[in-house]
Amino acid sequence: MAAPDLGRIVADIYAELAPRIGEGEVADYIPELAQVNPRQFGIAVITPEGEVVTAGDADRPFSIQSISKVFLLTLALGRIGESLWTRVGREPSGSAFNSIVQLEQEAGRPRNPFINAGAIVVTDVAMAGHSPREAIGEILTFMRYLADDEDILIDQAVAASELATGARNQALGWFMRSFDRLDHDVDKVLGVYFHHCAIAMSCRQLARAGLFLAAGGRDPVRGHAVVRPARARRINALMLTCGLYDASGDFAYRVGLPGKSGVGGGILAVAPGRAAICVWSPGLDGFGNSRLGGQALEALARRTGWSVFG
Amino acid sequence: MAAPDLGRIVADIYAELAPRIGEGEVADYIPELAQVNPRQFGIAVITPEGEVVTAGDADRPFSIQSISKVFLLTLALGRIGESLWTRVGREPSGSAFNSIVQLEQEAGRPRNPFINAGAIVVTDVAMAGHSPREAIGEILTFMRYLADDEDILIDQAVAASELATGARNQALGWFMRSFDRLDHDVDKVLGVYFHHCAIAMSCRQLARAGLFLAAGGRDPVRGHAVVRPARARRINALMLTCGLYDASGDFAYRVGLPGKSGVGGGILAVAPGRAAICVWSPGLDGFGNSRLGGQALEALARRTGWSVFG
Amino acid sequence: MAAPDLGRIVADIYAELAPRIGEGEVADYIPELAQVNPRQFGIAVITPEGEVVTAGDADRPFSIQSISKVFLLTLALGRIGESLWTRVGREPSGSAFNSIVQLEQEAGRPRNPFINAGAIVVTDVAMAGHSPREAIGEILTFMRYLADDEDILIDQAVAASELATGARNQALGWFMRSFDRLDHDVDKVLGVYFHHCAIAMSCRQLARAGLFLAAGGRDPVRGHAVVRPARARRINALMLTCGLYDASGDFAYRVGLPGKSGVGGGILAVAPGRAAICVWSPGLDGFGNSRLGGQALEALARRTGWSVFG
Amino acid sequence: MAAPDLGRIVADIYAELAPRIGEGEVADYIPELAQVNPRQFGIAVITPEGEVVTAGDADRPFSIQSISKVFLLTLALGRIGESLWTRVGREPSGSAFNSIVQLEQEAGRPRNPFINAGAIVVTDVAMAGHSPREAIGEILTFMRYLADDEDILIDQAVAASELATGARNQALGWFMRSFDRLDHDVDKVLGVYFHHCAIAMSCRQLARAGLFLAAGGRDPVRGHAVVRPARARRINALMLTCGLYDASGDFAYRVGLPGKSGVGGGILAVAPGRAAICVWSPGLDGFGNSRLGGQALEALARRTGWSVFG
Structure with a gap:
């Protein structure tokens, strides 16, 4: 009906x-x-x-850009479960998506997984010891599975463009690194991050x-x-x-x-x-x-x- | 069932x-x-x-304390409708309920009606030119009507106690006043505010x-x-x-x-x-x-x- | 020469x-x-x-407005000596003279005696249990002594005007009060504060x-x-x-x-x-x-x- | 005498x-x-x-660590004169030396040349198109000239250690980069920065x-x-x-x-x-x-x- x-x-x-x-x-x-x-x-x-x-x-x-953060979160929760919340909060930030102010006030722990800093942490978790290449492959496989469509691709031009211009995200990554909030190298985490944001759907x-x-x-x-x-x-x-x-x-x-x-x-x-x-x-x-x-x-x-x- | x-x-x-x-x-x-x-x-x-x-x-x-803010908001929306949102936002603040920081950064406009500053503005709107005594009476009448119970009262000892100790709310009120965000005197608005928070249910x-x-x-x-x-x-x-x-x-x-x-x-x-x-x-x-x-x-x-x- | x-x-x-x-x-x-x-x-x-x-x-x-803060500081140091610095800092604030942000982050203790919040604390100290009237008299006497000129007066119109429009200072005063940073009533401290700012020289x-x-x-x-x-x-x-x-x-x-x-x-x-x-x-x-x-x-x-x- | x-x-x-x-x-x-x-x-x-x-x-x-900032400032002022102040302020920051909060609020322009962010900008100016190696050489030459002592050296172990652990400075550099505040690559500027901080005297x-x-x-x-x-x-x-x-x-x-x-x-x-x-x-x-x-x-x-x- x-x-x-x-x-x-x-x-x-x-x-x-x-x-x-x-x-x-x-x-x-x-x-x-x-x-x-x-x-x-x-x-x-x-x-x-x-x-x-x-x-x-x-x-x-x-x-898809930040929409990928929903699926990364799903992957990361699948990886380490509710212990994810020791590394990222789940409160609205009250600030812009790329703000670094709160991060300083809260010792490098992002407010939630959907602001950039939080999504970078979630990406770090989702990598789980994989190489960037493997991690990106796994994310893409997950997206194809969920969409039931093997034709989904990463737009490499967008990924390269983000990598070249992503100074603010570099700053967020390095800032969290200075608080020992990332398991992997900043460059590697951001590499994966920029690639999953560059998925085209x-x-x-x-x-x-x-x-x-x-x-x-x-x-x-x-x-x-x-x-x-x-x-x-x-x-x-x-x-x-x-x-x-x-x-x-x-x-x-x-x-x-x-x-x-x-x-x-x-x-x-x-x-x-x-x-x-x-x-x-x-x-x-x-x-x-x-x-x-x-x-x-x-x-x-x-x-x-x-x-x-x- | x-x-x-x-x-x-x-x-x-x-x-x-x-x-x-x-x-x-x-x-x-x-x-x-x-x-x-x-x-x-x-x-x-x-x-x-x-x-x-x-x-x-x-x-x-x-x-009931801050739970009264829901009913004040209902009253204020009834009074001036969606134009209320020119005076208060509707975003999570990302800050403590009594924080004044954001208020300075945002020219005295509170983030939402449920933090203290926002509820003070909503109270100011709900007063709508009434005396504090009338405004308090109207709020109490509204609560009794909604609860379908005439026995609801304001705990005057709590109201007096809040008035005597509410320095932080005084600061919020005066701060917004300095940005011309209140129609009524700070003392009057806070008088009403402390009374509706002191309703006992x-x-x-x-x-x-x-x-x-x-x-x-x-x-x-x-x-x-x-x-x-x-x-x-x-x-x-x-x-x-x-x-x-x-x-x-x-x-x-x-x-x-x-x-x-x-x-x-x-x-x-x-x-x-x-x-x-x-x-x-x-x-x-x-x-x-x-x-x-x-x-x-x-x-x-x-x-x-x-x-x-x- | x-x-x-x-x-x-x-x-x-x-x-x-x-x-x-x-x-x-x-x-x-x-x-x-x-x-x-x-x-x-x-x-x-x-x-x-x-x-x-x-x-x-x-x-x-x-x-003279804020220039009076130098002389109030002199008086307050004479009153309680170096212990004044338990109540106010001596660092540049990096913020506007009437900012309240830092005050929240630092539990109501002003950065220095020359921002408004700090000068309000200094005024509170200089009052030292006197009535506002006495305190104002004493400050005026001190200024006349230092200037070696009995003709110095307070411009009452300016003082009244500040009192009527000083919402931001009220906010600062109440905010510090909420952290128990003032010995005297906010109204009394601000009364003295507005009067010494209104000295004409x-x-x-x-x-x-x-x-x-x-x-x-x-x-x-x-x-x-x-x-x-x-x-x-x-x-x-x-x-x-x-x-x-x-x-x-x-x-x-x-x-x-x-x-x-x-x-x-x-x-x-x-x-x-x-x-x-x-x-x-x-x-x-x-x-x-x-x-x-x-x-x-x-x-x-x-x-x-x-x-x-x- | x-x-x-x-x-x-x-x-x-x-x-x-x-x-x-x-x-x-x-x-x-x-x-x-x-x-x-x-x-x-x-x-x-x-x-x-x-x-x-x-x-x-x-x-x-x-x-010498941050003491080098005085000499870098001298060099940079010699390079571009008072126009340096379009790129960095000269006010106390009211914040910790490595804070990033103010930088966000002020569009990536550091408050003064002596906080880390400001010194990174000053280093960028002092480089003036030189390679990092040349820039470091020039700074060392300047220090030797001023001290009238050719035996001054850079402690390479300290420089390497800073490079390896300088995540916070990386964050500051990338953050300013995101506001187009640096002429040179972040890595190069920080390379020079860490070396002049590692001068031993x-x-x-x-x-x-x-x-x-x-x-x-x-x-x-x-x-x-x-x-x-x-x-x-x-x-x-x-x-x-x-x-x-x-x-x-x-x-x-x-x-x-x-x-x-x-x-x-x-x-x-x-x-x-x-x-x-x-x-x-x-x-x-x-x-x-x-x-x-x-x-x-x-x-x-x-x-x-x-x-x-x-």
Whole structure:
């Protein structure tokens, strides 16, 4: 019964927002991202029953950037379980994603796994003694498995561009190193970090990869357990409180769904029990979140009544 | 069908935690609160269908303290609607509830309505030109209406004690005043603020008063609309991201429900569509949240499956 | 021999800077100060030998504002000696004069006696159990004694204006109160504070009052010891490192003399063994220091070779 | 006439402090420094007339560490003059020497040339397009010239040790790089930085090298001008306001002389017109300054009356 409605809702939202395609500023902090055509907009919604609804550029790969942090976190929790939280907190930071201030005040322990410093620690954990090359391979394998799609690739030009311009992340890495917070060399951790941020995926692929978070930790299509239900809930909780940087509170207020954004213009959102959603449009707002993407999710949550808050 | 289960679950949780009654530190920052007997523990759960389940000291009034901020916010939104957000943000602060640092960096605009500075602004809005006496009367009337109980009172000894010892809140008030962020005199706003924090209610009364947040903005018992559904959702969202100070992320992770704590040892939690819950035990953890209360809510969310995150 | 040179130097500096009278912004944070005619400029230099050289509006009283902090510090050190430093630090703050951030990070203990928070603590010490009225009287008596002039008055309109608009100082006072850093009521301490800031003195009077700092702690004219030589040295040291707020380093670099500025546009400077100097012009630079006053002192130090740095 | 007094004073101070040799904590942040024997103490005083007075271990080379920043600043000012101040400030930071907080708040521009971040920028300027090897050679040549001693060397073990453990400085470098504040590669700048910090000199050599700062910018022994008098004054001013990290205010208060400390336990002080002084003892106080060294300078300034403050 939901199927026709959902198709209609997504199509309506796309049509309503289409005139605004191109709004916002494309991320320019690395050259490769700055070259992306801003006039792109895609939506993909996948339900636990396997229904897939898409609109616009839903099959065009884009740089997932920080959205990868959700999957890295999943991997790292799989690696060392709840002991991860001795190395990174799970509180909103109240600061910009690349801020170093709090890190100094809190002895190099990042506030949560979704700010850059936290994701660097999570990457360090996920490496678990592997070489950077092996670690990157494993992450890519995990993404392909989750998305059920062997065609996912790392955009090497983006990875190289990040490596060449990632001075701020170098600073974060070295700063944590000075507090003995990293097991591996800064260069190696950042190498892996920049590569998983440079994975290119489409809305359809990302929604598919995130479906387990909407389905109690299981891949409902293939019937595999990815994580335990409690872990899926907890990752969703982290996405809701920390997933959109220092606009997380606003996103919770307006949309009411766990989400994770990336400066490539994608946002992965989870409606527990209902659907995994991915929207993408490169133009960003002042917080580094996709402007059209946020609008689309707000409209979708309103029309479907999927907000987790009633 | 849920009824017997819920009664069993609450009874079990109470029984399991009873041996730990007295854990934690009673708030000592005002003399009146410091005198409270720490060996108290109550739980009340109320469903939209009107079912009420209680355990322990669920009918003993305690100082609601910061839990009042949820109701003040409801009043202030009723007064001036979404324009409230020009005066206060809706982001987690990443700082302690009484921090003034961020306030200086952000020109006197508090991060959210649940830190002290934000609640002082919300109080200023809720006063709306009334005298302090009238404003306090109106707030009390609102609480009695929501709880459907005329016996709710302000503990004047607590209010006087807060007034006498509230230097930090005075500092916050004057600081915002220096940025022209308050319409009323600092003394008057704080007078109202200290009084609504000093309202005494039981778990049963608080759960009843918060029931509209679990029921789409309606009082499902009397059939009144308190706020529109979207507003109830949004207040829940704010509770989830900001309701337990700088342990909000952890509470979302462990419990997965919107909540608001007070240093009196109470926590009001909302399971949208399912129940309003109030737990109370005076012993606090290091973040100023009830230690046993948090444990009880974690157990309750786990056994009922009420987490909003799946 | 120095006499004719000094007269010439001061006259030259006045003549060179006269075309720029009116530059800068008059302090507008209290109404009374905002009304001051910006087109005023005075210089007074007094040597230990009793030579007095003046130029321009050197005999017109102006609001000494923060310059009073030097004399309050002298009083407070006389009251409780070096134990004062348990209550206030003696390091540059690296922050604006009215910042509250550091105060939170350092448990309410101000960095030095010349930022507002520090001067409020110093005022609290100088009160020493007196009523505000008595304390204000004593401070005024001290200023008249030092300046050897009974005609010095407090500008009551300025004091009242500060009291009415001093929300930021109220915040600082209450904040320190919350850390138990004040012996007296916030209102009383601020009453005294605002009154001593509102003392009106001329360049001639201020230079005369500060002469003991240039003369090893003695009033060389009357032959009285005001403070021990070591104390005079130390007050000079504090003026040099902290006297011009967060432009103290720049002032030391350009001028090379201990100094203390006020938002009324005055700057008192000390050339140890050589002279006490007061310049005044109401137009301020971005740090709240007299623009023309700073220029005049830089020129004076260069032409006299009075820099303490060689 | 001063000569015999000075000899007596230095001998007395040494004798009085000798029983306390070994107090304080030897810097342990790099392994090579941690191995230094703490039971060493030297004093050297050199006057513009060429008189040299020493006591204790005045001829034993130690790691000059941050004292090198004074000489790097001299070089960089010689390179690009006052335009240096567009790249680094000249205000006390109010923060620890290795803090990164202020750097974030001020867009990567360090507060002054004596905190680590500032010294890294100054090193970048001093390199001026040279290879690291050439730059290091030039600095060493400059130190040998100033000290009039060809035997000064870089302790390669210390330099290597700093390079291996300098994560915090790496973070500072990369952080500034992210704001485009460095002309050269972070690795190269830090290579030079670590090498000039690893220069080994004795008290006698350092006092000799700093003599120009006490003599109006001239080497009074050979009669060479090193810098203009105004520049010597200004470097002295910077040393006084910023030379002992966040204990600079205290040092000015107690000693009253421009100074620059290093974590190797040395302090270079300047009494303009009177003498250059170097003290050394490896045990540090909580701010990273030589404990015995500070005591010795306080006693010396008191007995000679050399304080710049009268």
